[in-house]
Amino acid sequence: MTAITQDVVSDDRNARGLETDEQHERWMVLGLCGPALFLIFIVMLVPVGWLFWLSFIGADGTMSWENYERLWQSKSYARIFKTTFEVAFVTTGICMLIGYPLTYMMSQLPRRAANLAMITVLLPFWTSLLVRTYAWLVLLQRKGLVNGWLIDAGIIDTPLKLVHNFTGNIIGMAQIMLPFLVLPLYASMKAIDRDYVKAAANLGASPVAAFWHVFLPLSLPGLFAGMLLVFVISLGFFVTPVVLGGGRIIMVAMRVEKSISLYSNWGAASALAVVLLIMTLACLAVAAKLLKLDKVQSGGGAG
Amino acid sequence: MNTKTAERTALPITIRGVTKTYGDVYALDDVDLDVRSGEFITLLGPSGSGKTTLLMVLSGFNRPDCGSVRFGDTEVIRLSPHKRDVGMVFQNYALFPHMDVNSNLAFPLKLRKVGKAEIADRVKKALELVQLVGLGERRISQLSGGQRQRVALARAIIFEPRILLMDEPLSALDKNLREHMQIELRRLHEMLGMTTVYVTHDQREALTMSDRVVVVNHGKLMQIDEPKQLYERPRSKFVAAFIGESTFLPVTVEGGRAAINGRPLSLAEAPLNNAADQFLLLRPEKLEILTNGQTGSHNCFTGKVKDLVYQGESFLLYIDLDDGPEATLRSPTRREVLDAVPEMGGEITIGLHPEDTIIVSADDS
Numbered sequence: 001m002t003a004i005t006q007d008v009v010s011d012d013r014n015a016r017g018l019e020t021d022e023q024h025e026r027w028m029v030l031g032l033c034g035p036a037l038f039l040i041f042i043v044m045l046v047p048v049g050w051l052f053w054l055s056f057i058g059a060d061g062t063m064s065w066e067n068y069e070r071l072w073q074s075k076s077y078a079r080i081f082k083t084t085f086e087v088a089f090v091t092t093g094i095c096m097l098i099g100y101p102l103t104y105m106m107s108q109l110p111r112r113a114a115n116l117a118m119i120t121v122l123l124p125f126w127t128s129l130l131v132r133t134y135a136w137l138v139l140l141q142r143k144g145l146v147n148g149w150l151i152d153a154g155i156i157d158t159p160l161k162l163v164h165n166f167t168g169n170i171i172g173m174a175q176i177m178l179p180f181l182v183l184p185l186y187a188s189m190k191a192i193d194r195d196y197v198k199a200a201a202n203l204g205a206s207p208v209a210a211f212w213h214v215f216l217p218l219s220l221p222g223l224f225a226g227m228l229l230v231f232v233i234s235l236g237f238f239v240t241p242v243v244l245g246g247g248r249i250i251m252v253a254m255r256v257e258k259s260i261s262l263y264s265n266w267g268a269a270s271a272l273a274v275v276l277l278i279m280t281l282a283c284l285a286v287a288a289k290l291l292k293l294d295k296v297q298s299g300g301g302a303g
Numbered sequence: 304m305n306t307k308t309a310e311r312t313a314l315p316i317t318i319r320g321v322t323k324t325y326g327d328v329y330a331l332d333d334v335d336l337d338v339r340s341g342e343f344i345t346l347l348g349p350s351g352s353g354k355t356t357l358l359m360v361l362s363g364f365n366r367p368d369c370g371s372v373r374f375g376d377t378e379v380i381r382l383s384p385h386k387r388d389v390g391m392v393f394q395n396y397a398l399f400p401h402m403d404v405n406s407n408l409a410f411p412l413k414l415r416k417v418g419k420a421e422i423a424d425r426v427k428k429a430l431e432l433v434q435l436v437g438l439g440e441r442r443i444s445q446l447s448g449g450q451r452q453r454v455a456l457a458r459a460i461i462f463e464p465r466i467l468l469m470d471e472p473l474s475a476l477d478k479n480l481r482e483h484m485q486i487e488l489r490r491l492h493e494m495l496g497m498t499t500v501y502v503t504h505d506q507r508e509a510l511t512m513s514d515r516v517v518v519v520n521h522g523k524l525m526q527i528d529e530p531k532q533l534y535e536r537p538r539s540k541f542v543a544a545f546i547g548e549s550t551f552l553p554v555t556v557e558g559g560r561a562a563i564n565g566r567p568l569s570l571a572e573a574p575l576n577n578a579a580d581q582f583l584l585l586r587p588e589k590l591e592i593l594t595n596g597q598t599g600s601h602n603c604f605t606g607k608v609k610d611l612v613y614q615g616e617s618f619l620l621y622i623d624l625d626d627g628p629e630a631t632l633r634s635p636t637r638r639e640v641l642d643a644v645p646e647m648g649g650e651i652t653i654g655l656h657p658e659d660t661i662i663v664s665a666d667d668s
Contacts, residue, residue, distance in 0.1 A: 193397065196397055199399070201384040202385070204385050206385055214401075218399075
């Protein structure tokens with residue numbers, strides 16, 4: 001009888017000991033995250049909070065809804081948001097169309113060749129965004145290389161309008177955004193066991209059928225992750241549409257910049273930024289929900 | 304099984320002169336093999352011996368440098384994997400993680416344009432066959448290792464291939480489950496009767512399940528025999544060492560007779576040749592303790608007891624033989640046998656029945 005009670009007591013003590021250990025460990029982990037959390041707080045949460053606050057300050061310095069009311073009433077703001085989402089959407093679509101076949105090819109190459117291909121994808125990624133954007137300007141302008149080639153080759157007679165418009169902006173942004181799609185997609189394709197495709201072939205699937213029924217569905221989570229990255233980053237793009245859009249493409253970030261540098265209207269700029277932030281978060285939330293659904297459908301990997 | 308069903312459900316495999324090299328290494332070296340219709344044949348060998356390469360040649364995933372592979376009368380060496388119509392169980396099962404069990408099983412049938420009602424019917428029957436009724440809606444990640452193994456098997460046979468290939472299908476399972484699945488695979492094979500080529504590195508598994516076992520080493524087929532013949536009459540030192548426990552004593556062979564340190568041995572059959580490097584094969588369970596000079600017709604060896612390891616139902620006795628190396632004797636722990644074991648370091652005489660006295664040559668050919 002006493003032995004049993006002693007056991008219970010020692011079990012209890014053991015459990016309490018483990019709990020204290022666990023708590024210590026949790027504090028340790030939190031401590032390791034500390035510097036990063038502090039940095040995020042200082043450079044991210046505080047400015048965003050401040051923006052949020054500014055967006056409710058009217059021209060006369062008192063609390064008001066006027067910044068948001070203006071957004072709601074003016075048609076030009078609606079057009080800017082429409083353009084922004086259009087650009088992000090088309091860029092994402094083009095990145096997907098170019099990036100998927102490219103990444104698929106890279107995932108099938110032998111290791112050395114795949115590494116080389118990866119470097120060529122990443123190389124532009126390591127050069128300055130501004131330099132790349134102006135490079136596109138050189139290539140795409142009226143008397144630029146692309147138009148020159150096309151005319152020399154006899155494909156066209158008069159130069160195409162490839163820059164200072166929607167097309168030019170999309171060409172530049174798709175090239176700049178491509179690595180953001182390729183990297184997560186490549187990782188996810190590399191994680192697909194080649195035996196799945198072999199098994200499909202063994203069961204009677206032609207190479208096309210094996211790709212369609214087995215490889216493609218297994219690579220979709222990586223594709224969605226990449227598309228999401230491209231879409232969200234594109235929403236906030238500034239440099240490329242300024243240079244390649246030629247004033248015809250006005251995205252939210254550009255309007256924000258204009259409000260501050262031209263009109264010094266921090267309230268209007270903040271309201272724009274806050275609305276874009278909320279819309280982006282909404283997109284993320286919807287995508288996260290869809291992605292989770294997809295994960296359930298794919299059984300969460302090989303196990 | 305009657306021959307009529309065998310013709311419908313099984314095909315013989317004829318392999319001739321198949322060679323595959325990787326640089327200077329021969330993964331397969333001029334391999335000839337006939338697998339009979341409906342036979343369960345096992346390719347057994349150490350890792351890197353070429354057994355999996357041979358299986359991949361049969362499935363079409365590996366194109367050999369030269370040679371011929373025929374399923375029945377059809378030459379398949381140039382045929383793509385998806386046109387070969389052979390079932391295969393992969394080592395890691397390769398079940399599609401984005402489909403549930405039903406869809407995995409239906410996959411080969413859909414590709415063959417089988418009607419919806421028939422697919423449902425055949426999936427149900429396949430699940431019954433592998434005893435997984437009611438698990439059709441499960442995701443692959445929700446299955447245990449044994450269940451995955453069964454699904455992989457069901458998927459490999461649901462489209463009624465006449466040849467079934469299995470690449471170490473039980474290696475991922477724990478010992479008990481493995482032994483259970485060995486018996487079940489054997490039962491399924493008897494029921495379905497398809498020609499089966501099985502790859503394993505587990506000699507006990509090979510002996511338990513197969514009609515015939517092929518021992519593979521360095522891309523060559525060392526011996527093709529029924530399990531009992533393979534174990535009792537190995538043709539080379541490699542086969543004898545790879546299957547079962549063994550000790551080898553060097554012997555001299557002259558004119559079809561073998562002698563050890565000048566003492567002639569009574570043999571089961573005359574040694575194959577007079578080449579050098581001939582060895583007497585001693586298996587622990589074939590040796591017995593002889594007492595009071597009762598030698599009978601046995602070949603006798605003397606030595607000193609070095610160690611005794613008691614293992615419950617049997618014991619191991621390590622003996623320093625006067626003829627050279629250390630031999631191991633295994634015996635059930637019967638009272639009279641245990642009583643016959645001398646003290647540590649004591650003299651002991653052990654005997655080997657002439658029918659179990661096998662001479663093997665070190666030459667690999």
